[in-house]
Amino acid sequence: MQEIDVFVAALFAASLAAGLLGSIAGLGGGVLLVPLLTVGFGLPIRLAIGASIVSVIATSSAAGAAYVTDHLTNVRLAMLLEVATSVGAVTGALIAPWLPTRLLFIVFGLLLAGSLVPTVARLGEEDPRDVAPDRLARRWRLSSAYPDRARGRVIPYAVTGVPLGFGLMYVAGVASGLLGIGSGALKVLALDTVMRLPIKVSSATSNFMIGVTAAASAGIYFWRGDVVPVIAAPVALGILIGATVGSRLLTRVHGQVVRRVFTVALAVVAVEMLLRGIRGP
Amino acid sequence: MRLPDAPPVVESAGSAAQRPPGVPDHPMHRWIGLVLRGGVTVAGALVLLGLTMALGGQWPGGEVQTVAGLIAAERHVISPAAIAAGVAEGRPTAIVRLGVLALILTPISRVAMTVVLFAAQRDWFFVAIALVVLTVLGLGLLGFGA
Numbered sequence: 487m488q489e490i491d492v493f494v495a496a497l498f499a500a501s502l503a504a505g506l507l508g509s510i511a512g513l514g515g516g517v518l519l520v521p522l523l524t525v526g527f528g529l530p531i532r533l534a535i536g537a538s539i540v541s542v543i544a545t546s547s548a549a550g551a552a553y554v555t556d557h558l559t560n561v562r563l564a565m566l567l568e569v570a571t572s573v574g575a576v577t578g579a580l581i582a583p584w585l586p587t588r589l590l591f592i593v594f595g596l597l598l599a600g601s602l603v604p605t606v607a608r609l610g611e612e613d614p615r616d617v618a619p620d621r622l623a624r625r626w627r628l629s630s631a632y633p634d635r636a637r638g639r640v641i642p643y644a645v646t647g648v649p650l651g652f653g654l655m656y657v658a659g660v661a662s663g664l665l666g667i668g669s670g671a672l673k674v675l676a677l678d679t680v681m682r683l684p685i686k687v688s689s690a691t692s693n694f695m696i697g698v699t700a701a702a703s704a705g706i707y708f709w710r711g712d713v714v715p716v717i718a719a720p721v722a723l724g725i726l727i728g729a730t731v732g733s734r735l736l737t738r739v740h741g742q743v744v745r746r747v748f749t750v751a752l753a754v755v756a757v758e759m760l761l762r763g764i765r766g767p
Numbered sequence: 768m769r770l771p772d773a774p775p776v777v778e779s780a781g782s783a784a785q786r787p788p789g790v791p792d793h794p795m796h797r798w799i800g801l802v803l804r805g806g807v808t809v810a811g812a813l814v815l816l817g818l819t820m821a822l823g824g825q826w827p828g829g830e831v832q833t834v835a836g837l838i839a840a841e842r843h844v845i846s847p848a849a850i851a852a853g854v855a856e857g858r859p860t861a862i863v864r865l866g867v868l869a870l871i872l873t874p875i876s877r878v879a880m881t882v883v884l885f886a887a888q889r890d891w892f893f894v895a896i897a898l899v900v901l902t903v904l905g906l907g908l909l910g911f912g913a
Contacts, residue, residue, distance in 0.1 A: 491822060493834045533838065540867050544807060547873045551803035561799065565881060565896050572903040579907070626892065697803075697874035698900065704871045705908040708864075714841045715863035716826070716834070719818040722870070726811055 490716065493527075498720040500526065505545055505728020507751060518751070519721065520666060521758045529717065531587070535666030536712030537721045539704045542668040544722050545729040546697030558690035560683070563628045563645060567655045568698045571673075574659020575702035582664050588763050591665075595759030602752055613641060617682045622648040632687050643687065647680040654680060655695075663703040668696035671752050802880045806873030813866030821859035875904045 504518040519541060523534035619629050623645040631642040654676035658669035670692050677688035707713055826837055841860060850868070853861025878901050885893040 490826060490834055490837060494818070494822065529838075533842070540870060543870050543874060544810070547803045547807045547870070547877075551800045551807065561881070562893060565878075565885075565893060565900065568878075568900045569896060569903075572900050572907070576903060576907050698878060698904065701871050701874040702904055702907040708867060708871060709845060711841075711843045711845055713864070713867055714838055715817065715821070715860040715867075716837050716841060718867060719814050719821075719863045722814055722867070723811065723818065726807065 494716065494720045497523075497527065497717065498724040501541065501721045501724025502728040505541075505725035506732045507728075507747065518755065519725070521755070521762070523717070523721070524762075525758075532712050533714055533717055536707045536710075536714065537718040539662075539666040539700050539707055540713055540718050541722045541725040542662075542666070542700040543697050543704060544726045546668060546693050546695075546700065548726055548729045558632050558686050559694045560628070560630050560645075560687055560691045561694070562626065562630075563681075563683075564691050564695050566626065566628070566648075567652060568695055570652050570655035571659035571662070571669075571695055571699040572702040574656040574661075575663035575699050576659075578660040578663020578665075579703035579706045580663075581660075585664070588766055591759050591763030595756050595761075595763055599753075599756040599760065602749065602756065613643070613684050614682045617644040617646055619644040620646045620648055630687075632684065634686070641684065643684050644682070646682050651676045651681040659699055659702070662696075662699045666703075666707070668700055670696055671755065798880055798884055799877055802877050803873060806869065806876055810866045810870035810873060813869060814863050815866075817859045817862035817864075817866060820857075820862065826859070871908065875901070875908065878904060 500522055501519065504522060507518065519538045520531070520534050523529045523537060524531050623629055626648075628645040628648070629643065630645075631640050633640050654672065658672040658676065661667065661672060662669040673692040673695060674688050677683045677691055678685060683691065704713075845864065850861050850864050854865050878897055882894055882897040882901060885891075885897055
């Protein structure tokens, strides 16, 4: 085998694993990919971001296609919050060249590390209880219900904290546009902790929104030439297959399992982000 | 589709898991799923085709068949015309790029679809919401500010 063949095969295998974990956790896979491509494969960060942002779209779309037919995704809520994430993503892509990357990694790493506290504390909660829909959720009919296959029931849920959730989604969009990630962790936290959705609905709705968020900034990276075929092709295909398998598993496992996988992934990514920020590129 | 230990409740034929009562926008769910699946399939096929052709020995950069050389050769500003010309010549990297473009267009098509489907439901507030998102995505696709 030639050097390029080995390189492509290794990228494919690593991306397959990242896609599987990312999909089950409700992460786009980008947060795992960027450290993987830069630290693991020694690629320039801009090209890692380019390959990542494209892969994030693939993960979200493939997983989202499975989720919507399972009725886990809250499409109305996703649409509303996508206003914030897409504007945020364009903002992020526009200011990216003007901000020091190390500072961004540190801030984002701290944000993720801080978000671990409430996630760990509420680790066992399958369905949020005593949630009253706020004024905007009632006016726009955002509350819904989802089928839980593991328990064989349809479970209604309410949505709250719409204004704060919307604001956090803008921040998630900025992070996505800046770092080439889906910001799935931040989205799930906003949906789960602030808006109080059931964890499976949070994961599915987050995955669904990630594609639109990434598409808002991907065009800018694409025309700039940061999406290099020899990197992006194996990465996108690996992510796509991993995510498809992962999405099949999601409706068949209990909420606690999803949450534990998510928490571990979050911790790893937080440490990785901080280390990169402190050490520099 | 149910797990063996699931209690026998709401459904009996196994179809209730696909059509739960109290979920208001069911037809839209199915359409969006089709758009996403179709877009990813087309994009994935193009990327796979391009990658397979390239691994068959058609990477650009001529004799410089190292990873670093290849990346350096491929990292440049591109235009729609360049992609079209490359695809017409059957260049593998241009086919991969066309697939990536199809991938970027997939969520955008989904939002366009959502506009139509909200309109069919006469849900005008959400039609407006979806149009705002579509406009922002359009600006991003054109490389606004790049």
